[in-house]
Amino acid sequence: MKTRFVRLSGKRFGKNLRFALVSDLHGEDPREALEILRREHPDYILMPGDILERLDGVEDAIHQNGFSMLSEAAKIAPVFYSTGNHEDGGVHSWCIFWKIKTKPRIYHEQDLSRIEESGACFLRDGFTVRDGIAFGGLQSGLINEGGSPNLEWLGEFCAQKEPKVLLCHHPEYYERYLKELPIDLIVSGHAHGGQWRFFGRGVFAPGQGLFPKYTDGVHDDRLVIGTGLKKGSILIPRLFNAPEVVIIDA
Secondary structure, eight states: OEEEEEEOSSOTTSSOOEEEEOOOOTTOOOHHHHHHHHHHOOSEEEEESOSSSOOSOOOOHHHHHHHHHHHHHHTTSOEEEEOOHHHHTOTTTTOTTOOOOOOOOOOOHHHHHHHHHHTOEEOSSEEEEETTEEEEEEOOOTTSGGGOOOOTTHHHHHTOSSOEEEEESOTTHIIIIITTSOOSEEEEOSSGGGSBEETTEESEETTTEESOSOSSEEETTTEEEOOOSOOBOSSSBOBSOOOEEEEEEO
């Protein structure tokens, strides 16, 4: 696992701040990522989805790894967490032959309680203001009719006078919905760096197709995409694309 360091220009938050971006744990052991977080001393930890594989209350080792990530990270710095397509049940986004079915978003009360007990701030199509910063979380739209996210609350979010940080699991939403909005920092995951990377480019990302534009790095000095913590699988290994924690100095 690597640590990627990025620096944004200007003083958009009024002072120097360090954010850590971690996403797409997908049941991996979180200890290596947590060691990086402890070493780098971020002011805030941003988790834009797929930290948990589901929120159905079923207990297993994969489920426990996600909750360990949340609770242990919250001992290091304030954690802001929003869901990805896996928590919401849109788990087939990497398969080009399956369509995500429209269905209600249902979270088990036990899991909601565990998230609250972890100390993480859970952002679900909404925002909170903390330390003079507005933190928002835009949920996946894959299980919605037409596959679009709920954008209704973003008007109120963008009207806040405070600097704004948005957690948005899907980087492909940036050009479609977010590029023209006055948001100071947007963090995403989901694309897994394109899974296989050749000559600095990812091969495929759900929602973007072959040779996608938004798989990692910094775009327009405000969209930061992490390649995620999942190490790959036997069927789809990662090639030339190490899992990463992203440290953002702004």
